[in-house]
Amino acid sequence: MAVALLEYQLSPEAVYPQSTNYLCQTIRDLRAIPGVERVQMVLAGDSAGGHLAISTVQHLAPTEQPNALVLISPWVRLYPTSDAIFRNVNTDIITPRNLLAWADAYMGIASNRTPLTKPYYSTSNTVEVVRPTVTASSTVAGNT
Numbered sequence: 001m002a003v004a005l006l007e008y009q010l011s012p013e014a015v016y017p018q019s020t021n022y023l024c025q026t027i028r029d030l031r032a033i034p035g036v037e038r039v040q041m042v043l044a045g046d047s048a049g050g051h052l053a054i055s056t057v058q059h060l061a062p063t064e065q066p067n068a069l070v071l072i073s074p075w076v077r078l079y080p081t082s083d084a085i086f087r088n089v090n091t092d093i094i095t096p097r098n099l100l101a102w103a104d105a106y107m108g109i110a111s112n113r114t115p116l117t118k119p120y121y122s123t124s125n126t127v128e129v130v131r132p133t134v135t136a137s138s139t140v141a142g143n144t
Helices: 019-032 048-059 083-087 095-108
Strands: 042-046 068-072 133-136
Touching: 019 048, 042 048, 048 095, 083 095
Parallel strands: 042 068, 068 133
Antiparallel strands: none
């Protein structure tokens, strides 16, 4: 088994879609290595890294998809729209104000209406190509 831990630029230095494009190209480069097959690739991410993992598979062709996704408390809604985020404001360490600032920093000048930046609302069936997908979150985070 081989493991690749990828380092990528974070916002505000890198804005959408720089990190996604970088990750897509890295996956393509890894696949070009003899012996690396789709069945051997799992893409994992925690929090904003979970968002990046989902965004990446949405940008990849079906033949480029990893075999599985592992998402740990993925940030699937860049902009808080659910009442749960406001209901949990007293127990969550991440506030709606912080989420808005971080989302704006990540998006840069790109439109927040770009479907590929909102995997929660995506109509793309690309993510459905990837099987299995494991998502882990707390019960409080699961309500948001």
